Amino acid sequence: MQNQQVFNRYSLAGLGATLIGNGIGRFAYIALMPALIQAGWFDESQASYLGAATLIGYIFGAPAIGLLTKRFSIGVLIKAAMLVSSFTYLGCAIENAPIAWYYMLRTLAGIAGAMLIILAPPIVVRMHTPAIRARISGIIFSGIGLGALLSGTLVPLLIYHSIVSAWLGMGVVALITTFLTWNAWSTQSEQQAAGVVNASFANLSNVQRITVILILIAYSLDAIGYLPHTMFWVDYVVRELEMPFFTGGLLWASFGFGAMIGPLLAGVMGDKFGVRRSLVVSFMCKSAGVALPVISQHPTALFVSALLVGIFTPGTVSLVSIYTLESVGYELHTKAWGMMTMAFALSQGIVGYLMAYLAPTLSSYNVLFSTSAGVLMISACLIAISPTPIREPFPEGDALQTKD
Known part of the structure; x- marks a missing residue:
C-alpha cells in the first residue's frame, strides 16, 4: 500500500532538514544582525558581508554534492550536513574571534x-504518491518558515540575556532537531545515491528543456526578489524606520509565521489548482508583498508585507521543486533540483554581495524593494509562458510502504 499520509516520520524529517539547512541557517542571522552591530561585534559592512557569506556557501554546496554522492549515501550526507550546520552556530558563540573565523x-x-x-x-517526495506530493513538499519546506518564526521569537528573547546565548540557542535547536530526525535518514539506500549520480538530461524532449530553462531563470530571479526582506528586513525596521528592536523582532516573526504556513498553503494550491498556475499566483503575490513598504510604512502595511513575503518565499521554493519534478520525472529530480538550487545560490550570492556593498551607501532600502518587486513579476511571466509538462505516471514501487 502506497504511503498516503502527509504527516509521517519522513515528511517531518524533511521538515527538520529544511529547518536546519535554511530556516535556522539563514534567518537566525538576519534577526541577530542589528544586535551584532549595536553590540560592537561587527561593523555594518562586516555584518552585511557575513550575511552574504552564507549565500556564497550555497554556491559551493551544490557542486560538492556531485562529488560526495559518489562515495557516501544520501542519508549519511544529510546527517553530516545537519551536524556541521549545528556546530557552526555553536562556533559563532565565541566572542572576539578573528573575523575570518566567522566568515x-x-x-x-x-x-x-x-x-x-x-x-x-x-528523497522524501519520492516516497509518496503523486496525489499528495505537492502537500508533502509543502510540509518539508515549512521547516524554512519554522526557522524564521523561531528566529523572530526565540532570538530576541535570548539576545536580552546575551548575544552569545542567542548563538548557542540556535545551535542547540539545530542539534535537537538532528537527534530527533536521525533514524529517519538511516533508511535511505545506496540505490538512491546512485540515481543522483547516474541520471542524465540527454533524454529530455525539447519541450522539457524549454520548461526547465524557464524555471531556472524564474527561480534565479526569485533569489533576487526575496533578498531585501531576508537580508535587511529587521535592520530596515529598526534603524531606517527607527522602530524598537522588539517591533523588528515581531515583524520578523510575522514573516516567520507566514513562511511556516506558506509551503502548506502552496501544497494545497498545487494539488488542487495545478502547480504551474499556483506558482504564477505565488510570484505575483510575493511581488506585491515586496513592493508594499515602498508604498506605506504604516505598521499594518509592514505586517502584511512581511506576512506575504513570508508565505510565498518557501511557498515558491516548494512549488518550484514540484514543478521541476513534473517537468523531468523522478530519476532526474534530484539532479535538476540541484541545478535549480545552484542557479538560485549563484544569483543570491552575487546580488546579495552587491546589495551588501550598496546598502550602507543608500539613503533608503526602498530602492532594493522596488527592484526586487519588478524582478518577481518577470518570474511570474516566465512561468506563465512555460510549456505545460506531461505529468508522468507514478513509477511502480517508488512510494515507500510504511505504517506511519
Missing part, C-alpha cells in the same frame, strides 16, 4: 544548508 563558519553553514535543501526534499 568560515557562515560559509560552512551555507554549504551544509545547500546540501540539505538539495538532497532531502526529492
Whole structure:
C-alpha cells in the first residue's frame, strides 16, 4: 500500500532538514544582525558581508554534492550536513574571534544548508504518491518558515540575556532537531545515491528543456526578489524606520509565521489548482508583498508585507521543486533540483554581495524593494509562458510502504 499520509516520520524529517539547512541557517542571522552591530561585534559592512557569506556557501554546496554522492549515501550526507550546520552556530558563540573565523563558519553553514535543501526534499517526495506530493513538499519546506518564526521569537528573547546565548540557542535547536530526525535518514539506500549520480538530461524532449530553462531563470530571479526582506528586513525596521528592536523582532516573526504556513498553503494550491498556475499566483503575490513598504510604512502595511513575503518565499521554493519534478520525472529530480538550487545560490550570492556593498551607501532600502518587486513579476511571466509538462505516471514501487 502506497504511503498516503502527509504527516509521517519522513515528511517531518524533511521538515527538520529544511529547518536546519535554511530556516535556522539563514534567518537566525538576519534577526541577530542589528544586535551584532549595536553590540560592537561587527561593523555594518562586516555584518552585511557575513550575511552574504552564507549565500556564497550555497554556491559551493551544490557542486560538492556531485562529488560526495559518489562515495557516501544520501542519508549519511544529510546527517553530516545537519551536524556541521549545528556546530557552526555553536562556533559563532565565541566572542572576539578573528573575523575570518566567522566568515568560515557562515560559509560552512551555507554549504551544509545547500546540501540539505538539495538532497532531502526529492528523497522524501519520492516516497509518496503523486496525489499528495505537492502537500508533502509543502510540509518539508515549512521547516524554512519554522526557522524564521523561531528566529523572530526565540532570538530576541535570548539576545536580552546575551548575544552569545542567542548563538548557542540556535545551535542547540539545530542539534535537537538532528537527534530527533536521525533514524529517519538511516533508511535511505545506496540505490538512491546512485540515481543522483547516474541520471542524465540527454533524454529530455525539447519541450522539457524549454520548461526547465524557464524555471531556472524564474527561480534565479526569485533569489533576487526575496533578498531585501531576508537580508535587511529587521535592520530596515529598526534603524531606517527607527522602530524598537522588539517591533523588528515581531515583524520578523510575522514573516516567520507566514513562511511556516506558506509551503502548506502552496501544497494545497498545487494539488488542487495545478502547480504551474499556483506558482504564477505565488510570484505575483510575493511581488506585491515586496513592493508594499515602498508604498506605506504604516505598521499594518509592514505586517502584511512581511506576512506575504513570508508565505510565498518557501511557498515558491516548494512549488518550484514540484514543478521541476513534473517537468523531468523522478530519476532526474534530484539532479535538476540541484541545478535549480545552484542557479538560485549563484544569483543570491552575487546580488546579495552587491546589495551588501550598496546598502550602507543608500539613503533608503526602498530602492532594493522596488527592484526586487519588478524582478518577481518577470518570474511570474516566465512561468506563465512555460510549456505545460506531461505529468508522468507514478513509477511502480517508488512510494515507500510504511505504517506511519
